[in-house]
Amino acid sequence: MSVDMTAAYRAIDGALAAHRDELTALSLDLHAHPELAMAEHRSAGLLTDMLRRNGFRVECGIAGLPTAFRAEYGTGTPRVAFLCEYDALPEIGHGCGHNLIAAGGVGAALALAGTGLAGTVCVIGTPGEEGAGGKILELDRGVFDDVDAALMFHPGDRTLPIRHATAAQKLVVEYHGVAAHAAGSPADGRSALAGLIQLFVAVDAMRQFVPETVRLHGIITHGGTAANVVPEYARGEFQVRDLTRESVGELVSRFRAAAQGTAAATGTTVEITPGLLYAERKNNHPLAFRVADHLRTAGIDVETPVLRGGTGSSDIGNVSLALPTIHPYLAVLPRGTATHSREMTRLVATPEAHEATWTMAGALARTGADLLADAEFRDAVRDDFVQCPPDYPA
Numbered sequence: 603m604s605v606d607m608t609a610a611y612r613a614i615d616g617a618l619a620a621h622r623d624e625l626t627a628l629s630l631d632l633h634a635h636p637e638l639a640m641a642e643h644r645s646a647g648l649l650t651d652m653l654r655r656n657g658f659r660v661e662c663g664i665a666g667l668p669t670a671f672r673a674e675y676g677t678g679t680p681r682v683a684f685l686c687e688y689d690a691l692p693e694i695g696h697g698c699g700h701n702l703i704a705a706g707g708v709g710a711a712l713a714l715a716g717t718g719l720a721g722t723v724c725v726i727g728t729p730g731e732e733g734a735g736g737k738i739l740e741l742d743r744g745v746f747d748d749v750d751a752a753l754m755f756h757p758g759d760r761t762l763p764i765r766h767a768t769a770a771q772k773l774v775v776e777y778h779g780v781a782a783h784a785a786g787s788p789a790d791g792r793s794a795l796a797g798l799i800q801l802f803v804a805v806d807a808m809r810q811f812v813p814e815t816v817r818l819h820g821i822i823t824h825g826g827t828a829a830n831v832v833p834e835y836a837r838g839e840f841q842v843r844d845l846t847r848e849s850v851g852e853l854v855s856r857f858r859a860a861a862q863g864t865a866a867a868t869g870t871t872v873e874i875t876p877g878l879l880y881a882e883r884k885n886n887h888p889l890a891f892r893v894a895d896h897l898r899t900a901g902i903d904v905e906t907p908v909l910r911g912g913t914g915s916s917d918i919g920n921v922s923l924a925l926p927t928i929h930p931y932l933a934v935l936p937r938g939t940a941t942h943s944r945e946m947t948r949l950v951a952t953p954e955a956h957e958a959t960w961t962m963a964g965a966l967a968r969t970g971a972d973l974l975a976d977a978e979f980r981d982a983v984r985d986d987f988v989q990c991p992p993d994y995p996a
């Protein structure tokens with residue numbers, strides 16, 4: 603490698619120090635004005651304003667998503683992208699800490715741009731992580747086509763370079779029956795709610811005969827309008843999760859058969875509308891372990907990856923199957939703190955959480971510099987992507 607990485611790393615630290623106060627203010631502003639999935643207009647505006655002020659070319663509303671954006675600095679290849687999530691949760695605000703992801707991603711990009719290394723530094727604004735699958739839509743619409751690697755991190759209660767995440771399929775289930783007086787003429791009615799309740803019973807029966815890695819869960823969002831009317835309409839939402847998309851596909855077939863069965867049993871009809879399919883996560887090992895090395899050098903404890911249990915799903919999975927991608931975790935919470943909690947909302951606005959985030963931004967920017975400057979490292983990253991399957995729990 604002919605490039606002086608010491609100088610590049612020094613430039614990264616200098617840029618992060620210079621922007622630290624502004625980045626902290628950005629994170630706290632996002633935190634104080636939480637916006638829900640796909641409605642992050644103000645947040646996207648704050649992020650793109652800061653990028654524009656620092657010389658990035660910005661395109662807003664990409665992929666047909668008003669709150670998505672892509673910003674670029676430099677030209678040509680390689681192209682390294684930092685991903686920003688900035689949606690919040692209903693009622694509890696930034697209980698998933700996406701304010702830190704967004705400000706950290708912008709910080710990493712500004713820092714890498716400051717090295718002057720050849721190539722393009724991208725920031726991709728990925729809205730609607732919480733259920734709306736912004737990255738999946740962006741991926742399908744070509745936003746990642748020319749990107750060589752996608753880097754982001756997620757705050758949590760431990761620092762881990764890699765972690766598995768399950769594939770997941772959301773399903774909206776609607777039963778249609780016949781309304782009738784529930785006491786006067788119940789024999790004329792057919793209860794859509796009964797069909798839906800029996801589906802929950804059928805899913806519970808299925809649970810014993812699926813691999814232990816499977817998660818099947820749902821809610822009733824509409825169960826009728828009056829106790830004295832046989833419900834003619836009932837609606838539920840389910841999620842089917844397992845290690846791979848293939849396994850989820852088979853489970854969805856069984857789920858559909860069960861839904862048809864309970865419709866037949868209750869004299870109703872059923873409609874199933876699938877949502878986006880979230881793919882399992884494929885962590886790029888050379889990238890993830892390079893970030894871990896940089897974090898250790900900066901004095902952060904990095905734990906041995908735990909691959910089993912306790913994982914959800916994210917739209918980063920789909921991106922990770924298309925190009926080299928990392929999604930390491932950064933400890934900003936005491937061990938055992940629940941995510942998506944009011945406690946997490948409080949803790950992702952502390953000085954300590956921001957301090958850790960800037961260290962992570964430095965590690966991500968250093969890894970980006972390694973990618974831009976080191977062709978051998980790029981080859982290792984590419985080889986791992988082509989040759990290695992996703993990490994599955996042991």
Ligand SMILES: [Zn+2]
Binds near residue numbers: 698699700731756
């Ligand atoms: Zn999150």
Ligand SMILES: [Zn+2]
Binds near residue numbers: 698
């Ligand atoms: Zn979340």
